Each structure stands twice: as C-alpha cells, then as structure tokens.
Amino acid sequence: MSYGLFKKVHYTIPVEKINAVKLTQSLQARITGRYMAEVINVGMGDDGTDQKAFLVLYSSRNSMQNYLQMLLPEFSDILAAPAEKQPRVVWAAWLIPFSGYLVAIAAGLLTVLEFRPDFLKQTVIAAAGMTLLFLLSAVCRFFTAGVSVKEDYLILVRGYMRRSVICVSYDKIQHINTKQNFIAQKTGIQKGNLHLLASALNMTQSVPYFREEELDVIKSRMLKTSHAQ
Missing domain, CATH: 1.20.5 (Single alpha-helices involved in coiled-coils or other helix-helix interfaces)
Structure with a gap:
C-alpha cells in the first residue's frame, strides 16, 4: 500500500497479520455516502508517529465494496452487514x-x-x-453506535456525528471484558472493551451497549476459533 502527495509512504503488510478492518466516515462523508478504510495490525503506530495503515482513501460505497472484495475478501461483507443499534433500554x-x-x-x-x-x-x-x-x-x-454479532466476525459501530465501523474476526480477539451499572444489570444490557493484538492506539476497542445473551455467543465463537487453531 502507498499514499501521499509531497511525501510518499509505502508499506507492505501480510494479510494474515491484519487483525481488523476499520471503516471511517466523517460527517460530510456520511452525508455523501463515502468511506475510508484502514487496517489494524501489530506494530503500526507504535513508533510514536501515530501512523495509520490506510487501505483505501475516501471512496463511494460501490468503489469501497469492490476494493474490499479484491484486496480483503474475508472482510468484504462489512458494508452489507446491517448494524444492530443499541437496545432502547x-x-x-x-x-x-x-x-x-x-x-x-x-x-x-x-x-x-x-x-x-x-x-x-x-x-x-x-x-x-x-x-x-x-x-x-x-x-x-443512539442512532449511530451498535454491535453486530455475525457468524465469523464481530462488528462494532461507534461515533456521534462521525462514524467508525470495526470488523474483527473472533480468532483475533485476545479477550473481552464487560461492565454494567445497576440499571444496565436490571435491563439485561452491558458494554465493555475488547483487546486485540495491535498497536497501542488500536489495542483496546470500546464496545457499545449490547444484550447480555450475545456475550455467550461471542465467548463460544472465540473459544471455537481458539480450539480450531
């Protein structure tokens, strides 16, 4: 991958070292339906430069879908996967x-x-x-954030005006911890953090509120992929 205008940046990342894909939309991009993609991996940004591994700069939805299908087909469903918003409670x-x-x-x-x-x-x-x-x-x-528990990966959607979508395979999750205040405990929802093998900037990913029963599904799929390895 390479990018830059006056200063060119080139880097190579083996596909198996990519632990997650992140799609970002600024407010203007949300209005115009455009996306930017970057990959999350170990080491990138740990040198103090806050360097990001850009995969595709801002592109239309169709162009982004084609790029993902060509470059990282295992993550190509991230755009088509519906985002499950946080429970109303x-x-x-x-x-x-x-x-x-x-x-x-x-x-x-x-x-x-x-x-x-x-x-x-x-x-x-x-x-x-x-x-x-x-x-x-x-x-x-409320209208932006959410969690989607899919068969092969977990999708986290976060943001307010700006929106980010992170797609991570269960085998790349190191561990997940959740927390509840007493109202969340009574209503059966929780939020937390999941931890990846990634740079310090991306190692911890916050998880918006989701239903308690979905945690058992996430745990079972994490253990299943761990045993498969």
Whole structure:
C-alpha cells in the first residue's frame, strides 16, 4: 500500500497479520455516502508517529465494496452487514451519568448564585446550552453506535456525528471484558472493551451497549476459533 502527495509512504503488510478492518466516515462523508478504510495490525503506530495503515482513501460505497472484495475478501461483507443499534433500554442506563451531570450543573449554579449572582444569567444560558449539547450527543450516539454479532466476525459501530465501523474476526480477539451499572444489570444490557493484538492506539476497542445473551455467543465463537487453531 502507498499514499501521499509531497511525501510518499509505502508499506507492505501480510494479510494474515491484519487483525481488523476499520471503516471511517466523517460527517460530510456520511452525508455523501463515502468511506475510508484502514487496517489494524501489530506494530503500526507504535513508533510514536501515530501512523495509520490506510487501505483505501475516501471512496463511494460501490468503489469501497469492490476494493474490499479484491484486496480483503474475508472482510468484504462489512458494508452489507446491517448494524444492530443499541437496545432502547440504553436510555435507562444513561440516566446515571446524566444524573451526575445534572448534579454537577446544579452545584455550579448554586456556587455562582452564592458568590457571583451578577453572572447567574450568563451561567444559566451556558448550562442550558451544555445540557442541550449533552442530549444531542446522546441522540446521535443512539442512532449511530451498535454491535453486530455475525457468524465469523464481530462488528462494532461507534461515533456521534462521525462514524467508525470495526470488523474483527473472533480468532483475533485476545479477550473481552464487560461492565454494567445497576440499571444496565436490571435491563439485561452491558458494554465493555475488547483487546486485540495491535498497536497501542488500536489495542483496546470500546464496545457499545449490547444484550447480555450475545456475550455467550461471542465467548463460544472465540473459544471455537481458539480450539480450531
């Protein structure tokens, strides 16, 4: 692979060393239906340069599909695989961080009221704007993020305005850990992190909220591929 305008960058990566493929869409790319692809592997970016292994720069959906089919056919279904969004009960789990945010805002307003009441109006406007931004971010995340448990690979979809899709084979996952607050535990959802053999930048991948029963499926497929090796 190679890229660059004034400075050309060339590198070679054996296919078996590729642990995951990542598709990225900026806000403009989401509107225009374009994608950029990079591969995740061991070593790339560990030299402190934050170097990324670009596979295909921004291209249309059809062009990206053709590139993936030609270069990495084992990942060619990533565009066609439907993204399963987070369960709707995720809104209940988000009540805890939102409650903490409201407490912090209330404490700030009381402090301003106590020591600088002349700035109270500006502070209320700023707090209202930050709250609306917080809610807008939650809405964007709900309609963007998700997890898809497929037969041969796991797909993670993350982002707010920007969107990233990571496709990883089960045999490339080193381990996965999950966590729940008490509302998530009661509603049967969880989130967490999975760990790959990759550079420090890509070693840990966050997993959006998904249903508890899907974790058993992921575990069984991880163990199955491990035993097969």
